[in-house]
Amino acid sequence: MTTGRGRPRDAQIDAAVLQVTAEVLDQQGYRGVVIEDVARRAGVSKTAVYRRWPNRYRLTIAVLEDRLGRIGAPSTGCTLCDLHECLVLTTDAFCRLGAGTLAQLIAEGGDDPSAHQHLTEAVLDPPRQAVHRTLFEARERGDLRSEVDLPLVVDALSSLVFYRLLLGADPMSPEEIEAVVIALLRGIATDADALLREAAGHEEHQPQS
Amino acid sequence: MTTGRGRPRDAQIDAAVLQVTAEVLDQQGYRGVVIEDVARRAGVSKTAVYRRWPNRYRLTIAVLEDRLGRIGAPSTGCTLCDLHECLVLTTDAFCRLGAGTLAQLIAEGGDDPSAHQHLTEAVLDPPRQAVHRTLFEARERGDLRSEVDLPLVVDALSSLVFYRLLLGADPMSPEEIEAVVIALLRGIATDADALLREAAGHEEHQPQS
DNA sequence: ATGAATACGAAACGTACCGTAGCGTAAAAG
DNA sequence: CTTTTACGCTACGGTACGTTTCGTATTCAT
Incomplete structure (x- = not known):
């Protein structure tokens, strides 16, 4: 993290997950934000999601920060x-x-x-x-x-x-x-x-x- | 239910469960209202609880009706x-x-x-x-x-x-x-x-x- | 080039709690 | 004394969480 060592994060994953989360949020509310589903719909592994956000709550907040x-x-x-x-x-x-x-x-x-x-x-x-x-x-x-x-x-x-x-x-x-x-x-x-x-x-x- | 046939419900169970639920609610909020725990603390089986209230939400509401x-x-x-x-x-x-x-x-x-x-x-x-x-x-x-x-x-x-x-x-x-x-x-x-x-x-x- | 560090995906796991079902026993009404 | 219902016990199936392991890929540092 401090040094730029190791494989860098794929920015497209961030984008895809946020995008899908936003959609799900609109369609089914917070209840619908199920990490496993979101990950699948984003074409991404669950691990990748949890590496970025500690839990579904924070993922959701991240989406809302953009919006509001x-x-x-x-x-x-x-x-x-x-x-x-x-x-x-x-x-x-x-x-x-x-x-x-x-x-x-x-x-x-x-x-x-x-x-x-x-x-x-x-x-x-x-x-x-x-x-x-x-x-x-x-x-x-x-x-x-x-x-x-x-x-x-x-x-x-x-x-x-x-x-x-x-x-x-x-x-x-x-x-x-x-x-x-x-x-x-x-x-x-x-x-x-x-x-x-x-x-x-x-x-x-x-x-x- | 219509006729008074069969073994009657034990009114003490109603009371005990409501009581315990109220306590738990005060101490730990709605999250703490876990049917299995409430039943145990009330000295009652889980079945007996579900026979009276369809789910924990309704049980909780029943408690609040008394209060408010x-x-x-x-x-x-x-x-x-x-x-x-x-x-x-x-x-x-x-x-x-x-x-x-x-x-x-x-x-x-x-x-x-x-x-x-x-x-x-x-x-x-x-x-x-x-x-x-x-x-x-x-x-x-x-x-x-x-x-x-x-x-x-x-x-x-x-x-x-x-x-x-x-x-x-x-x-x-x-x-x-x-x-x-x-x-x-x-x-x-x-x-x-x-x-x-x-x-x-x-x-x-x-x-x- | 080689090795350390980090990311990725797939899969399995452990936990929590929900609500349900089966079964044997207890208590009332007829 | 049979029927009906309540009770406790135990087990189950289901959902979703968040974690871990492992093999593979990608990048930086030396």
């Missing part, structure tokens, strides 16, 4: 629009991942604290931080009261998206997201009505609905 | 106090259950829709409905704007408790719950300031802090 690495955080200066956009993107990202898979990953991480941390860093934090950044900018701009507990508000918004996907009948719709953001903004903004007026001016979002 | 069946919903007429109390109770109930266990149960239910339904009815809905009832009474009383989407607000509050337990560094503190309730109330109350004043009068809660 960055949530593009918008920054138009319109607090309501930005927040809304941010949460819609988060919802989409999680939806694509799938409720069952997400639940299973969290459950798996429950035992091993380092596993939980990996999941958090790779999957959960990115969208959270996008929301945080958005709120931070809003506060810098003077849109929010200075005493607001930012992390708590971030939790309040993220959690909803999360919860609805995991346990609700269906995930959050853009309309519901908007309703919640507006309600919450009334509680934490210096001048909520001004923010609403500003957002009304930017209503070139979706002319439909 | 009812969350006592307060109804003092003070919207803020009631909500606060309600959420604190919910947090406590979930905390006792444990983050890992909760995650694993949700994950398990991900596949089987009927399993998911059982979990929802036995564990997730009771606290939700307590919050819902509280909000409903508040609206009846005229404390909330009439156009408020009640289920959505219920989700917003429940989700936070839930999310923080599952993924946060630590579960919600009473202070944080209060902060969120106040912020949200500003967004959905007809006269939030009046509610805050009323709550201030009821401050015999915890003289500490």
Whole structure:
């Protein structure tokens, strides 16, 4: 490892395994990620897989890192629009991942604290931080009261998206997201009505609905 | 089953198994609920367990039904106090259950829709409905704007408790719950300031802090 | 060129836990 | 006293994990 001795790893194996894992994940969720099957479908030996990732959990996380690495955080200066956009993107990202898979990953991480941390860093934090950044900018701009507990508000918004996907009948719709953001903004903004007026001016979002 | 023919079931077995399962659940979470072990610790055969519950998931749910069946919903007429109390109770109930266990149960239910339904009815809905009832009474009383989407607000509050337990560094503190309730109330109350004043009068809660 | 180090595939293995089935015995109803 | 059901014991088949062994291939270092 330190010196470049010995036969080098075949990069195509990494690629093939990640690829197959991603497919399986989409089709059958985390349950479907069975190392032996993945290896066969990738035309690779089980040994080769375990040489790269210590277990199926970490293999899965590796796939998700690629996918959810960055949530593009918008920054138009319109607090309501930005927040809304941010949460819609988060919802989409999680939806694509799938409720069952997400639940299973969290459950798996429950035992091993380092596993939980990996999941958090790779999957959960990115969208959270996008929301945080958005709120931070809003506060810098003077849109929010200075005493607001930012992390708590971030939790309040993220959690909803999360919860609805995991346990609700269906995930959050853009309309519901908007309703919640507006309600919450009334509680934490210096001048909520001004923010609403500003957002009304930017209503070139979706002319439909 | 229909006629009372044959040897009757030993009620002590039911009790012993439920008891042991509850203990194991507290000590080692859902993972620890291994039928063979539970049976041995209860001094009972594996067969006897499977005769009563079809699988370990349902056995676990049966235990939780006893525990979380009812969350006592307060109804003092003070919207803020009631909500606060309600959420604190919910947090406590979930905390006792444990983050890992909760995650694993949700994950398990991900596949089987009927399993998911059982979990929802036995564990997730009771606290939700307590919050819902509280909000409903508040609206009846005229404390909330009439156009408020009640289920959505219920989700917003429940989700936070839930999310923080599952993924946060630590579960919600009473202070944080209060902060969120106040912020949200500003967004959905007809006269939030009046509610805050009323709550201030009821401050015999915890003289500490 | 030769040897150490590492990767690859194939196969078998050990472990854990699931849920089921057969069998002999015990306890109730008719 | 026969039928029905419960109970315990034991064994089984199944799935998936992650590990190990072994023979072969590939690369670097000397």
